[in-house]
Amino acid sequence: MSRADRFRPHTPRVNRYLRLLRQRDFALLWGGATVSALGDGMSFVALLWLLLERGGTATDVGWLAAVHTAPVVIGGIATGVILDQFDPRKVLAVDNAIRGLTVASVPIAAAFGVLTTAQLFVVAAVYGLLFMTSAAGIPSLITRLVGQRDLTTANAMESLSFSLSGLIGPAVAGLVIAGFGAPVVLALDAITYFAFVACLLLMREGRGLGHGEAREPGAPGVPGVPATSRGLGPAVRFILGAPAIVAITLFYMSVNIAGGIVTVVIPLYVRDILHGGSETFGLLLSVLTAGDLAGLLVVGAVSWRWPLGRSIAWALFASGLVLLLWLLRPPMIALGAILFVWGSLSSSLTPWAQTIRMRLIPPEMRGRVFALLRTSMQSTRPIGAVVAGILLAQGDLTIAIAAVALLFGVPGFIGLWLPALGPGPTAEP
Numbered sequence: 001m002s003r004a005d006r007f008r009p010h011t012p013r014v015n016r017y018l019r020l021l022r023q024r025d026f027a028l029l030w031g032g033a034t035v036s037a038l039g040d041g042m043s044f045v046a047l048l049w050l051l052l053e054r055g056g057t058a059t060d061v062g063w064l065a066a067v068h069t070a071p072v073v074i075g076g077i078a079t080g081v082i083l084d085q086f087d088p089r090k091v092l093a094v095d096n097a098i099r100g101l102t103v104a105s106v107p108i109a110a111a112f113g114v115l116t117t118a119q120l121f122v123v124a125a126v127y128g129l130l131f132m133t134s135a136a137g138i139p140s141l142i143t144r145l146v147g148q149r150d151l152t153t154a155n156a157m158e159s160l161s162f163s164l165s166g167l168i169g170p171a172v173a174g175l176v177i178a179g180f181g182a183p184v185v186l187a188l189d190a191i192t193y194f195a196f197v198a199c200l201l202l203m204r205e206g207r208g209l210g211h212g213e214a215r216e217p218g219a220p221g222v223p224g225v226p227a228t229s230r231g232l233g234p235a236v237r238f239i240l241g242a243p244a245i246v247a248i249t250l251f252y253m254s255v256n257i258a259g260g261i262v263t264v265v266i267p268l269y270v271r272d273i274l275h276g277g278s279e280t281f282g283l284l285l286s287v288l289t290a291g292d293l294a295g296l297l298v299v300g301a302v303s304w305r306w307p308l309g310r311s312i313a314w315a316l317f318a319s320g321l322v323l324l325l326w327l328l329r330p331p332m333i334a335l336g337a338i339l340f341v342w343g344s345l346s347s348s349l350t351p352w353a354q355t356i357r358m359r360l361i362p363p364e365m366r367g368r369v370f371a372l373l374r375t376s377m378q379s380t381r382p383i384g385a386v387v388a389g390i391l392l393a394q395g396d397l398t399i400a401i402a403a404v405a406l407l408f409g410v411p412g413f414i415g416l417w418l419p420a421l422g423p424g425p426t427a428e429p
Contacts, residue, residue: 016153016301025203026145026154032199033138034161036096039192041169042176043103043127044068046185047120049177050106054117067121069382071128076375079132080235083367088140093200095133100193102126107183107190115183135378136370143358143366151358152308155351156300163296163347167289235368242360243420244309248353249373251316251411253380255349258407260384264392265400273397274332287336291343299348307423308352313415315352319345320409326401346408 021027051064083091102123109115138158146154176185239245270281304311322342330338361369391400415421 016150016303017157020146020150020153020157023145026142028199028203029138029141029145030154030157030161032196033134033158034164036134036192036196037161037165038169038172039189040127041165042173042185043189044124045170045173046177046182046189047106047124049182050110050115051117051120053182054120056117060117064121064124068124068128069378071125072131072378073375075129076132076136076371076378077232079130079136080368080371081232083133083137083140083371084365088137088144088367089200089203092134092137092141093197095130095137096193096196096200099127099130100190100197103186103193104190107187110183132371132375132378135374136367139354139358139370140366143363148359149303151355152304152351153300155354155358156296158354159347159350160293160296160300163289163292167286167293232368232372235365235372238362238365239369239372243418244356245360245369245373247415247418247420248309248312248356249376251312251415252349252353252377254407254411255316255346256377256380257384257387258404260381260386261388261391261400261404261407262384264385264388265397265404268392269335269397272395273329274335276332280332284332284336284339288339288343291340292347294340295344295347296351298344299351304352307421308356309418309421310416312349312352313412313418313421315345315348316408316412317416318412320405320407320412323401323405323408326405327398 021030047064047068048061051060056064106115106119106123109119139155142151142154142158173185176188239249266284267281270276270284274280319342322338322345325338326335357370357373358366387403388400391403
């Protein structure tokens with residue numbers, strides 16, 4: 001292969017998706033996870049609505065949101081160890097069964113007239129505590145079901161599931177709440193959990209490794225595994241000793257802080273600069289999500305030949321440059337174009353970064369490493385909201401928008417020069 005051919009992306013082809021969906025176990029995993037994610041996209045809206053119907057205050061809403069997310073840190077630490085010691089398919093099945101039963105308790109209690117506010121908080125806490133089981137378990141299973149050449153496409157499909165759930169879930173929840181009530185939404189969410197359990201149990205064991213992947217010494221299920229490989233220590237040491245993983249994790253933490261700032265900036269920009277209402281706000285969020293989906297579809301369809309680490313850096317740097325245009329106080333249509341392009345560029349970060357991790361993390365510690373990394377990255381998004389509050393204390397959006405651009409552009413610029421992100425471990429095979 002010539003150098004020119006090596007660094008030229010192939011034409012997007014839908015058959016990369018079709019090839020994966022023809023693999024029975026992967027189709028079951030992705031289909032079940034997508035259905036469950038759509039249910040998750042609906043459930044928090046229903047919990048919030050039930051809380052408000054029961055006279056909940058703004059403070060109560062804030063506490064519910066905190067309870068819904070804070071336990072992720074505790075659950076994430078324990079999840080990784082469990083995933084590495086047991087069959088991830090069975091762990092995921094137990095997790096979804098527990099969450100399904102927990103969510104189902106709300107419509108059941110409502111039907112008998114015994115639903116309490118405390119129960120809503122318990123349901124939210126259980127969701128947060130077990131969230132990382134699927135967040136780390138699904139990638140662990142993907143590496144066992146998918147070959148090297150299809151990893152990026154598989155990771156793009158996983159990201160598509162979450163993007164679709166964020167786009168469709170709240171809208172469907174609103175319609176169902178208006179027509180049938182919030183308990184019905186949670187009943188539907190419980191059904192999606194049990195549907196995922198069924199998909200997991202229908203998989204052909206899910207224990208086999210991905211095509212062409214050799215089982216390494218110390219992998220799950222292999223006798224003679226050193227006892228020291230079971231704790232979190234080896235996983236932490238591996239992360240700190242992998243420069244590419246450290247770099248992309250720090251990049252992603254920066255991006256999540258920026259995302260937290262954006263969630264505060266967009267509605268304020270709509271109100272104060274565009275003088276628009278909820279319709280304008282919703283439209284801009286839809287445009288951003290559309291860009292995200294478009295980018296993911298392309299990333300999953302293209303056989304990419306550039307080193308993925310360097311590609312992540314370019315995507316971050318380009319995103320930062322695009323976001324600088326926001327400082328010009330663009331009108332709605334121009335802002336929509338900026339958000340669409342930004343969404344398209346930044347959407348590539350998750351599948352590319354996940355592919356790098358899957359190639360570098362030893363099979364025997366994927367559960368722990370995935371859990372630790374995703375827990376660390378998830379924990380930074382609330383920081384962005386706090387930072388936004390500080391930056392917006394004087395009511396000027398300029399500094400907050402500049403901060404978002406810098407949180408993308410600066411890590412991207414640094415990544416362009418990092419040897420760990422060049423040809424080598426982060427290059428496509």
